[in-house]
Amino acid sequence: MSNAWSIYVITLTTIMIVGCVWLLWYTSRPTDGSADETTGHVWDGDLREYNKPLPRWWLNLFYITIIFSIGYLIWYPGLGNFAGIGGWTSAKQHDEARDEAEARLAPIFARFETMPIEQIARDDDGLALGRSVFANNCATCHGSDARGAIGFPNLTSSRWQWGGDPETILTTILDGRHGIMPPFAAAIGDELAMTETAVYVQSLSGRRVSAEMAAAGKRRYDMICLACHGADGTGNPALGAPDLTDDDWVYGSSLEAIRYGILHGRQGQMPAHRDIIGPIRARLVAAWVWSLSNPPADGDNVAP
Ligand code: HEC
Numbered sequence: 001m002s003n004a005w006s007i008y009v010i011t012l013t014t015i016m017i018v019g020c021v022w023l024l025w026y027t028s029r030p031t032d033g034s035a036d037e038t039t040g041h042v043w044d045g046d047l048r049e050y051n052k053p054l055p056r057w058w059l060n061l062f063y064i065t066i067i068f069s070i071g072y073l074i075w076y077p078g079l080g081n082f083a084g085i086g087g088w089t090s091a092k093q094h095d096e097a098r099d100e101a102e103a104r105l106a107p108i109f110a111r112f113e114t115m116p117i118e119q120i121a122r123d124d125d126g127l128a129l130g131r132s133v134f135a136n137n138c139a140t141c142h143g144s145d146a147r148g149a150i151g152f153p154n155l156t157s158s159r160w161q162w163g164g165d166p167e168t169i170l171t172t173i174l175d176g177r178h179g180i181m182p183p184f185a186a187a188i189g190d191e192l193a194m195t196e197t198a199v200y201v202q203s204l205s206g207r208r209v210s211a212e213m214a215a216a217g218k219r220r221y222d223m224i225c226l227a228c229h230g231a232d233g234t235g236n237p238a239l240g241a242p243d244l245t246d247d248d249w250v251y252g253s254s255l256e257a258i259r260y261g262i263l264h265g266r267q268g269q270m271p272a273h274r275d276i277i278g279p280i281r282a283r284l285v286a287a288w289v290w291s292l293s294n295p296p297a298d299g300d301n302v303a304p
């Protein structure tokens with residue numbers, strides 16, 4: 001808050017409190033005694049309205065609330081930029097609540113600290129914890145069912161951009177990933193060449209396309225795309241180059257989507273979660289994600 005606003009708030013608050021005190025004092029004065037303690041209003045010939053001060057108990061309660069509010073404003077932050085002498089801040093309260101929750105969870109998490117991820121994935125408690133970590137941190141991008149969306153990979157399939165063994169998934173979560181496909185419009189040549197290449201890419205996943213166009217596209221694919229996506233189109237996990245032969249698309253399988261990628265490149269970014277969720281939650285969620293494409297065989301679960 002700027003100083004001007006701070007002064008504004010302090011002034012307004014002070015005027016309010018002083019105003020309340022004045023109002024109480026004013027209305028509780030004994031009446032001047034000049035008349036017979038009535039307002040002068042008369043009904044039905046002889047009903048008179050008294051003008052009595054407010055009851056003492058009510059006034060005292062009011063004074064107590066004012067004293068309380070002054071004490072509150074001295075102890076807690078409330079008066080503009082004045083931080084209060086109690087040292088309370090909402091951030092500190094949040095941290096305390098978080099530390100308390102962490103302390104409560106620590107013994108539960110301790111079991112999973114060194115447990116192999118495959119084993120966590122067969123443990124009902126581990127899976128439940130992993131699922132809740134996912135819901136809180138990953139579902140916004142990958143969807144609550146982990147099936148992804150355009151630009152956000154499906155995590156339930158057994159095809160992986162960066163690799164699907166438990167330790168690789170953990171590395172992806174801890175350190176993040178940045179898939180970079182540069183734009184290739186200039187290298188490919190004209191519009192037709194770009195479409196032919198896209199058509200060939202479609203043919204890789206078994207789609208029926210014009211054989212002529214695909215053959216022309218293959219020549220360009222072999223010149224440019226093969227380096228990362230492989231001769232057979234199955235991709236390269238070291239580069240994060242996706243498998244183009246499956247029916248699982250991050251950006252879509254339409255001609256427009258593939259052409260867009262060739263024209264503008266692709267820059268998928270998975271943020272590093274090491275500092276956000278810490279190592280144990282990362283293991284738990286890695287186990288849950290791994291379990292999606294490696295469901296336990298019957299009787300595999302070590303239910304407690
Ligand atoms: C801000 C959005 C975002 C959040 C949050 C996010 N991810 Fe991702 N994630 C992505 C994107 C985008 C990619 C694809 C990266 C690429 O293109 O190389 C990705 C990739 C991945 C991959 C690699 C998939 C593969 O095929 O190799 C895994 C595993 C993954 N995320 C798991 C998680 C988990 C678990 C969480 C929660 C702890 C999470 N992600 C949170 C956006 C996100």
Ligand code: HEC
Binds near residue numbers: 180
């Ligand atoms: C330098 C390595 C590299 C080259 C060369 C390359 N790509 Fe890629 N490609 C990638 C990477 C990495 C991604 C993933 C981008 C991301 O994670 O956002 C990708 C993504 C794609 C996708 C999206 C797949 C999906 O699941 O939606 C298509 C389609 C694609 N590339 C086609 C091509 C074509 C066609 C060429 C040749 C013109 C080509 N790539 C050349 C690295 C490359």
